Amino acid sequence: MKLLPRLGVTAVFAVLAAVLVHAVLNLPEPAVRLGGAVDKALGQSGVSHPVTAVLLNFRGYDTLLETAVLLLALIGVLTASGQVPGSMRRLPSTPHAFLQSLARLVSPLMVLAAGYLLWAGSHRPGGAFQAAAVLAAGIILLYLAGLLPANAASTSSLRAGLLAGFLIFLALAAAPLRNGALLQYPVEMAGALILLIESGLTLSLALTLAGLFLCLPDEFEEEDD
């Protein structure tokens, strides 16, 4: 890009930053305090960790759409790879012996860690997204070590696995509609339902996150220019 537009863009953002700093240092006291409302409703949310309560109960609808965004990204990645949905990148020809022993050693620990994070989410920091990220790392490691053969799961069951968490979430979002609102869990069942949703999400999100990595367009696959 030419020098003048570069300077222009830089100047615009410098001015924006300066004005933002000025605005931020002169903020009024907010009229609404959500903290109190969260604390008051926490008892009916089914969990005792406020962030999880917001994420899966008070603003659970955001999380439902966010899960769709993640699935969407995977479908987009598959589109960009020009692959049939569900297929994954080729394995490295000779998996490293060290990588294999590392994967054998670490992956059970990762499953344990993911399980802990999932369980912890109801009352302390943790939850489906963090657990899924750890599990995804484990899947990627196993795959790169050649310990997870490409044909271990058929394409359709893989896709079912990717969708299961979202579909459970969707079903539990729709179920209360008969006599209530979207995602309105009965108070006494809220804890169990949130755990069910989170368990489904952990598995599906782990597959999705791993898929984002494993389905990236491969090296040396096409020459169509």
Add this chain to the structure above:
Amino acid sequence: MIDIIPLLILTPLLWASLAFLFGPVWGARQAIAGITLQVVLAVMLAENVSGGALRTHAAGGWEAPLGITLSADGLGATMLLLTQVVALPLAFYAEAYFSRHRDGSDTFWPLAGYLLAGMNALFLSADVFNLYVTLELVGLAAVGLVASGGSAHSVAAALRYLFATLLGSGAYLLGVALLYAAYGTVSLAELTSLVSEAAPTATLLAALLMLTGMAIKTALFPFHFWLPPAHGGAPAPVSALLSALVIKASFYLAVRLWLTLFLPLVTPVSAQLFGVLGAAAICWGSVIALRQTRLKMLIAYSTVAQIGYLFLFFPLATDTAPDAVQSALQGVTLHAFSHGFAKAAMFAAAGAVILSTGHDRIGQLGGISAHMPLTVFTLAIAGVSLMGLPPSAGFLAKWLLIDSAIASGQWWWILVMIAGGLLTAAYVFKVLRHAFLRAEQSVTFRPLPRMAEWPAFLLALASLALGGRATEVLNLLGAP
């Protein structure tokens, strides 16, 4: 009785997921069944809110500010109706198109489903952070659809689009952060009651960031650079969806924010700025459209120009008499409708030309009037609506906008609209002139399935016929 509002979001989410699970053949059927249901739901919702009623739904049973409120009023219901009614013929068209043209067929249905879910969720959301999530859903789905073209050209177009849309939603998110900091809530209704003329600088900056973000996403001049390659390079059903509907989602959000939470802050100067950019878009887009040699690129630049008319809303509806505001809102809504139908029809017709002849070079369109009369008819009717000739809805839309310009004493926008109409006529006739030439020997025409031509024709016809039924749309819209 089950509330309609969440069903309009859950239905596309469900069929999009099933389409991913079962593949394109079943996906198409599920999509068509799902969109048919959505049309029914949108009509029912429109009946519910006509007469100025507001319907709300507290997701999770938690009222705002703790929970997320979904709400539908006249404007929202109108946009929902437009979206579903344009999407249904396009679904039939897409099924026919992808049976002939394999590129992008595998992932079209799930991506289109999430796209429609995102748009419905956007039109129904009354929570500025939730709106951010819906914006991302719409943006990423649209980018995925553009990329499904597969060629290096469409991948590059998808990436440009992706960075533009991410920049837009990033600016919007920073605006949300400032609003939350200043007021402690992200509920649109609460924010609207809290923002006053004595708002802090942070609120002004939030307005600047959020409206700029929406201008980028709507491809308002000079942020239009990403639109022509993305809309012109995608498979035809995708181009139709994006040009007819997707740009209107972010425009709707700009209008919504302008009319509610930022209303005490907007000044005639900022409104005139939007108007000037709109006018520049009309002139620039039309002139560049006239110079195109590819049909789909011409239609894409026409979209750049037609977006300009939408932005004339802001100067016409800011600090003007109530009837000028009313006419401006009615005119711009009707313009969104007529452009939605006409542009979907044009892109679908262009796709039919590509399916039949294998190209869309305007210079070699000769012979299509003999081989594909219905498609040429489609292009002509849609062109009439774009030009704004009577009896089309496009005519009525421009009439209302001119009425508003007269009522508010802003005659200069009338000049822009007339100039835009003439330029539109020029590029529409450029296409039609070539269509009626004799066929070149080298071009062969493959016969097409009926569904590759008829949906486009019906969409074009709708843009014409809407001129006669506009009062119903305008009644639904209600007063701003």
Add this chain to the structure above:
Amino acid sequence: MTPGLLFALTGIALFACGAAGVILAPHLLRKIISFNVMGSGAFLVLVGLAQRDGGVDAVSQAMVLTGIVVSIAATALALALARRLLNQCGEMRFPAETPDD
């Protein structure tokens, strides 16, 4: 000065740098990194300002958790497209605008 306000101010600087990078950087990988920096900046502003008087705000934290997931989704999509372009054009930059033939 509370940590909230300090990190919000840092976030503003990160947002500005990142946004400028998205526009100006020629290399796609760099644009993607810039987008992530921009997003992190916005997240810091959101949580930082909500906690500017020193408390803990669960709502803004949950929103940012949503935001982090959305940005990894966008990052993966952008990288997939950039790699596709690399495979097709041999470069991870936008090809020069070709006039329509």
Add this chain to the structure above:
Amino acid sequence: MTVLAFDLLLAASLLWSAIRALTAPDPFRAVVMFIVFGLLMALAWARLGAPDLALAEAAIGAGLAGALLFDSVGHLRARSGRRPK
């Protein structure tokens, strides 16, 4: 006092690593700096009393995004090594 000094140092490091990630001439170095940035972000979230975000940032923001970017740099190198431009 020491806490404030630590926060200031952390904020400065965040800015420094971000700018390095945006300006380092070599893509590999840029990705390394980006991962450093992600880890510093996790630290910042911890300082803001947001352990959920610290975990997510470390696992997703630095970990997964870093892995994606690293893999792409490898892809880029393999590609340009094979067909020098």
